[in-house]
Amino acid sequence: MAVTAVVSAVGLVIDDRVLVGAPIWAKPFKFAVSFVSYSLSLAWMLSLLPRGRRAGRRAGTVVAVASLGEMVIIVGQVVRGKRSHFNVATPFDEALFNTMAVTVVVLWTATLVIAVLLLRARIADRAAAAAMRGGVLLALAGAAVGFLMTRPAPGQRRGESDVVGAHSVGVPDGGPAMPLTGWSTTGGDLRIAHFVGMHALQLLPLVVMVLAVLAPRRPRLADDRVRLRLVRVASGTYAAVFALVLWQALRGQPLLRPDAVTLGAAGAVLLAAAAGTYATLRGAPRPGAGLPPRPSDHSPSVAETRPSAEVTGARKDLVS
Structure with a gap:
């Protein structure tokens, strides 16, 4: 290849x-x-x-x-x-x-x-395992979008047309398109959801790699439970984006010309992603939490806090 x-x-x-x-x-x-x-x-x-x-x-x-x-x-x-x-x-x-x-x-x-x-x-690394599983499942969903492209488009009939199927929705294939990607700028394009789903295989494991790089500088990320939750947030967000661009394409809407409903749905996805990330990091244990406090230079020593013999004797006399 x-x-x-x-x-x-x-x-x-x-x-x-x-x-x-x-x-x-x-x-x-x-x-x-x-x-x-x-x-x-x-x-x-x-x-x-x-x-x-x-x-x-x-x-x-x-x-x-x-x-x-x-x-x-x-x-x-x-x-x-x-x-x-x-x-x-x-x-x-x-x-x-x-x-x-x-x-x-x-x-x-x-x-x-x-x-x-x-x-x-x-797999020992739970965050990496979650990223791989989410990535391969989303890749399967993205590949399945290709089956939608084989349906006859309006005006096409098997046995009568030279072309049966299309990746554009609402407009014929071959119209105005975005540079590099070739995605339609006048109608929906199923190749967008196909692309997004297929490349979850690379992007979700990339999230794990980024978290691993940041962990030495961000101690909260050293906790594998925190990384696992962040990967789950990323997987859920990615799945929502995949569903959104597929829904947008099926409605015959160009990627760069979303209507108010699509923008509202995108805003909800971003808000949910931000809330999930914030909740995960806020609930993460602070570095050093749960460890016994270290004695400082001004803390009394064991000898200083131990009662003297005179004090002990006075206490006995008082009790008697």
């Missing part, structure tokens, strides 16, 4: 062909980069499994083979100057698209197996 990303980058420079409103080599480049990060994340997670490594290794191999098969079709269609996704113009194109659908299902199922292994594993 790394080699394919380099080849595609060269193609972006030397090949000026445009397909569906985007440079023809943009799709293989984005897919290759995405598969690099996806595969590295899964490989790292599988390396932490205390049990079930053989099943995890087999599932990882299936992910790699399925990814390779999909990229072969994408690059092959680029060389032909044809669309890879949603293309049913000829029996051959339709067969390739149907093959890609099978590879996606196989890849999704293999990732599900890895998710089950991670959910059942006992």
